[in-house]
Amino acid sequence: MTTMRSKTPVLAAAISGMALLAAGCGTVSSGHGAAALTAPAPSARASSAAASASCAGSAANSAPLQVPALDAVQFVSARQGWVAGAGHVLATSDGGHTWTTQYSGPDALDQVDFVDAQHGWAAGVASLLRTTNGGATWTVMQDPCGSIRSVHFVTPDVGYAVAGGSQIRTDGGVPAPAVGGQLLTTTDGGQHWTAVSGAPAQVQTACFTSTASGFLGTPGKIWRTSDGGQHWSLAFSEPAASGAVHPGPDTTVLQCAGNSAAWVLFLGQGAALGHSPYLAYALQNAHTARPLFEEAYIESAARPQVHAPDGPGSYPGPFSAISPDAAVFVGFDPAVGYGAAAVMTVTGSSLSRQGDVSGISQAYGVAFVSDTQGWVVGENARTGEYSIDATADGGHTWTRQYQMR
8 A cells, every 4th residue: 555645643743842832932033043045055054952952952852754855836826936845945937847946955845835926935844944035045044943834924024833733744735733733923024933822722724814814723623813813713613523433623724715715624533445534625704614525435434414525535635725716636546556646626616526647646735826727746656756747727637847856
C-alpha cells in the first residue's frame, strides 16, 4: 500500500509547541536579528543555544518534520505564482512556462502566502520568511520557539497564524494541529506576534478576508468573527458521528471565499483498507452549510445521516477555494498503481470528477485562479520525482511545467 505523506506523529515537535504556550509565550517576537537574503542563498539562523534558551530547552528536543521538495503553491494572478518546499522557493511570472529559484537553503517550507505581487511569506518547520519585493529577496523572521504552523495575511502588515499544538495533520494541504493550537496575530508583517485573546481554544486552521472578517476551525467546528477576532460566533458544527465507528472530533481545515463564505474539509481519524475518513462542506452566508462529498467507506458509515456523494479519492488531499461558488479538491487513491491524484471541481451545486493529475501520484498543494486555470504540486511515487503540473481546462488535461528530485 502506498503511504501518505506525513509530518505526524511528531511528538517532539508537539512538545515544543505545547511548552511554548505553557511557558506563557503569548507574545512571540520573531523579528530580532533578521537577515536579508539575496536569492538563492541559505538563511541566517540564530544559534541553537539561543533557541534553546528562548524555548526553555524545547527546541533542542524537536524532531524534524518531513517536508516534500515541492509542497505548496499559490498564484496571485494567471501569470504570477510561487511554489515552496524543502529548501526551495520557486517563482514564475509567465503562468508557469518558466520557473526560477528565489530561495535555496535549509528551511523546510510547507506553506506560501502572498497578499499581492510583492508581499509574501513562506512558512515551515521552525521557519518564517518574508519578502516585500516579490521574492527577489527574503528576510528570515526569527522564531526560536518554532511554533507557527500556518499563516494567513490580509495586508502587508496584518496577518494571523496558528501556533503550537500537536498531532499535526497535513493531508488537507495546510498544516493543522489536531489539538492544542492557538491563534496569533501580527500588525508589523510578522516581526512580532501576540495571542488573540478572544479566540476559541484548540485552533486548527484560520482564514481572513479582511482585518475584521474571518473564519476559524476547531475540532469539528467552524467559528466566525467580524471584529478582528475579539468576538467569535459558532457558524457550524459537524454532524455527530458514531463513537464506535469514528471516535473523537475531526480536524477542521478551511479556506475563505469572501466575507461570509468558506470551503471546509473535515479530516477524520484513522485509516483502514486503503481509506481515510473525510467530509467536505461549503459554508455560505456565514452559517448555511451544505455537504459536498465524503470518503465512501469509513466516513459514510460514521455519519450515515449526511448522505453525501463519494469524494475524489479514498484519502483526503489539498483544495483551492476560487470563489464562494467554486472550488477544486484533489484527493488521493493509494490503491491505484503507485497512487493517483484524483480531481473534483465544485461549481454551484454541481460536482464534476475530472480524472487524475497525470504523472502525479499524490498532490501536496493546489492553486486555481479560475474554474479552468490551475496548478498542482506533488510527487510521482514510481519515479521519485516532484513536479508542478498545470491545467487550462479545469483539470481534464495536465501539462508538466517543472520537475525535480
